[in-house]
Amino acid sequence: MTTKKFMMVNRKAPYGTIYAWEALEVVLIAAAFEQDVSLAFLDDGVYQLKKGHQTKGIEVKAFEKTWGALEDYDVTKLYVAQESLAERGLTADDLAVPVEVLSRADIGKLMEEQDVLLSF
């Protein structure tokens, strides 16, 4: 099968809308299709990776643990926008999994290298 470079661009907070959850389903399917998958986290999307999700009160499934499982699907390229973290008072230490923190400009360069960009 042809392998293409897919980047999933996560821009939304983890809860409040379904985008983050359904984006994760696309990530897993793309990985199952053995595509070259990377994830970029921008804007409120950086909250998706934050440690310590507690969703019992809103009766929504937490998906924080899924990030740790991505490695089993060979999805290891997680890029986080440095500016988006800083704007929200976060650092890489606040995140649930190891990521590569890059400037928005550098993430933009990575986007130019992709075959398919899916934004959520």
Next chain:
Amino acid sequence: MKFSILVSEGPYTHQSSDTAYQFAKAVLAKGHEIFRIFYYHDGVNNATRLTTPPQDDRNIVNRWSKLAEENNLDLVVCVAAAQRRGIVDDGEMKRNGKDATNLAPGFRISGLGQLIEAGIQSDRLVVFGD
């Protein structure tokens, strides 16, 4: 050029499905090919034939069905997103013990793999969403 289109928002609430439709028409008018149009998130609501807008408004669902029929398009609704939002064909009705169907003509329900395949097979996958 071979295009595929992802529609990520529902009709009427959001401009995305209108823009996607106009884009699809423009692609075809220019002589390009559309490999597939995939509906995800609330975009699956583009596929309910029970939609009944006021008579002086556009019927977004019928418009998709007509475009598909005239151009032999492959309109695919994500099964997981459809199940969450109550978009049902005969197979889903039987499988999930429902008492009705509402999938509009020209659409079919299938898996997310169809979106990934569209990304692989097409020169461009264009996303219309929020």
